Amino acid sequence: AQSVTQLGSHVSVSEGALVLLRCNYSSSVPPYLFWYVQYPNQGLQLLLKYTSAATLVKGINGFEAEFKKSETSFHLTKPSAHMSDAAEYFCAVSWGGSYIPTFGRGTSLIVHP
Amino acid sequence: NAGVMQNPRHLVRRRGQEARLRCSPMKGHSHVYWYRQLPEEGLKFMVYLQKENIIDESGMPKERFSAEFPKEGPSILRIQQVVRGDSAAYFCASSPPAALNTEAFFGQGTRLTVV
Numbered sequence: 001a002q003s004v005t006q007l008g009s010h011v012s013v014s015e016g017a018l019v020l021l022r023c024n025y026s027s028s029v030p031p032y033l034f035w036y037v038q039y040p041n042q043g044l045q046l047l048l049k050y051t052s053a054a055t056l057v058k059g060i061n062g063f064e065a066e067f068k069k070s071e072t073s074f075h076l077t078k079p080s081a082h083m084s085d086a087a088e089y090f091c092a093v094s095w096g097g098s099y100i101p102t103f104g105r106g107t108s109l110i111v112h113p
Numbered sequence: 114n115a116g117v118m119q120n121p122r123h124l125v126r127r128r129g130q131e132a133r134l135r136c137s138p139m140k141g142h143s144h145v146y147w148y149r150q151l152p153e154e155g156l157k158f159m160v161y162l163q164k165e166n167i168i169d170e171s172g173m174p175k176e177r178f179s180a181e182f183p184k185e186g187p188s189i190l191r192i193q194q195v196v197r198g199d200s201a202a203y204f205c206a207s208s209p210p211a212a213l214n215t216e217a218f219f220g221q222g223t224r225l226t227v228v
Contacts, residue, residue, distance in 0.1 A: 003130055009153065043117070043204060043219040090155065091114075100146060100169060101206075101217055105155035 002027040004093050007105035013113050019078040021107050023065075023091035026069040026072065031093045034101065035065055038088040047089075049076060088113045095102070115139070119186075119220035120207050126227050131190040132225045138207030145188045146217055147180060150202040155220070160174060163210075195227045 007022040025031055032051050038046040047048045048059025055067045074091060088108050092101040118137040126132050128153035138145050143164050148156040160170040173180065177195075182188040183190035192199055201226045 036216075041221075041224075043119075043221040044206075045219070046216045052208055088131075100158055100161050102158065103148070103156040105153070 002031065002093050002095055002102050004091050004102055004104035006089075006091050006107050008107055009105065010108045010110060012110040012112065013081045014041045015083055016080050019076070019081045019085065019109065021091075021109065022075040023074045023076065023104060025074060025091075026074055027093060027095050028042075029095050031095045033065075033067060034092040034094075035059065035063070035076050036090045036092060036103075037061075037075075038090065038106075044090060046085075047076070050071050081109075081111050083111050083113065085109060117142075117205055117207050117218050117220035119203075119223050120222060123204045124223055124225050126195050126225065128196060128227055129194050130171040132195050134192075134203050134205075135214055136190070136205030136220060137187040137216055138205075138208075140210050140216070141209060142207035143210045144208045144217075146206045146208075147188075147190050149208070150204060150207065150222070156204065159190070192225075195225075198225045199225045200225055201212045201227065 003026045005024045034049045035047040037047050038044050047063050048057045050057050050067045063078045087107045088106045090106045091104040094101045116188050120135050145162045147159040150156050160180045161169040177193045179191045202222045204222045206219045208217045
């Protein structure tokens with residue numbers, strides 16, 4: 001069965017610092033991987049997705065993620081945090097046997113001035 | 114092209130009442146998913162529907178919860194005899210047919226409060 005683990009329920013960074021949000025997945029077949037962002041009282045918005053093309057995926061708002069099969073990871077990064085990046089971030093996985101995205105528990109990104 | 118529309122955005126029900134949550138998918142989307150979000154728990158899959166069919170309801174509680182996606186009209190998530198533990202944000206997502214590598218598009222959610 002597929003699963004997603006997001007390490008760290010809260011990540012705190014200073015404005016301008018590197019953002020690193022971790023995601024590891026478990027899937028017996030090649031997965032499709034996604035990062036979503038959720039702002040307070042809003043729905044989820046797609047940041048980026050991996051669909052077996054390039055392993056380094058660039059998304060919106062300066063975010064990118066790298067698929068590492070050997071590490072079963074899909075960590076999300078951004079070189080320089082902005083105050084507006086403060087939100088909840090969810091990693092999700094789906095695979096060839098199921099259309100249903102499975103979500104991690106989420107990581108709350110806190111950005112300090 | 115309007116996004117996924119959910120209504121109401123906020124719903125308050127007394128214990129024992131029924132809650133009906135509506136979801137209109139994006140135009141051209143025939144797959145609908147319902148998720149429940151509890152604080153600190155992420156999104157939990159509830160049910161996956163296509164037009165007039167329930168494809169996977171493995172995440173639905175066995176009692177009081179039901180979902181439908183009729184040929185015409187929105188998808189409905191129905192909760193009968195609500196209890197305080199049903200208080201949560203309920204999200205609907207939709208996707209095009211037969212598209213494994215496309216993301217699900219989310220609505221803004223319905224926040225259910227049971228008093």
